[in-house]
Amino acid sequence: MLNRLTTELVADLVAAFGIGADIAAEMLIVAGDNPERVRSEPAFARLCGVAPIPASSGMTTRHRLNRGGHRQANAALYRAVIVRLRYHQPTQAYYQRRTAEGRTKAEIIRCLKRLLAREIWSYLRPLRQARQHSFLLLDSYRSVNALMETIIRLFKAAGLVAADAPRWDEAERQFGIAREFAEQMRNRLELADLGRLQAGMLLDRNGHGVHERAAAMLEDALSAYRPSGCPPTPLRQDAYNGRRRPKGPKAPSAERPVTV
Secondary structure, eight states, X not given: OHHHHHXXXXXXXXXXXXXXHHHHHHHHHHHOSOGGGSOSHHHXXXXXXXXXXXXXXXXXOOEEOOOOSOHHHHHHHHHHHHHHHHHOHHHHHHHHHHHHTTOOHHHHHHHHHHHHHHHHHHHTHHHHHHHHHXXXXXXXHHHHXXXXXXXXXXXXXXXXXXXXXXXXXXXXXXXXXXHHHHHHHTOXXXXXXXXXXXHHHHHHHTOTTHHHHHHHHHHHHHHHHHHHTOOOOTHHXXXXXXXXXXXXXXXXXXXXXXXX
């Protein structure tokens, strides 16, 4: 099962010499659900704990063991390097060349793990590109939605300004345009909010037959608000009673008389 799952995601990595399904699975775990968060190949090497750490002194130039990073990934790279040292001819030739240069076996293994991390990073490229493409599509979708919501709010604001003038026909036109955009987006909450605003405008207008229309709009708004957990609108009872709440400050209560 592990072989099938890893082959579906990174077939080239599984087929690489000395890696197989178990090491490929460990590399996928290190990369995580968001492989694009590791921005570069040196960052991936540091995450695996194989980035060289300078330890030079005087005339000696060397690098020491990196004890940081993901230890399971580091162990997986070590196993793959040991397999390649025994059976992989190019790795054996590299080992002989670096031994002739005076490197120790531990230093050569550290170099081989660093080179193997670079190779694995190249095998993970198709997975990163597929994720980045999907995120680009998602970002474009979010950008279009944000633009549409901004347009709706602009027309809603224009409708409210016209209703306060009061220019009822202009307000109806602005609210109607906003409703068209909300219907294209299939945004139920925006449609409910537009219905609430239009109902309030109709109650302010106080024309013939507007109370029944306002009540129907508010009922539709309530049916959209309830699934989202939004509080009910205070205009509902006013619409059924056929009146609008009075504007301005509240009248003083009988328990607290106003003193002059």
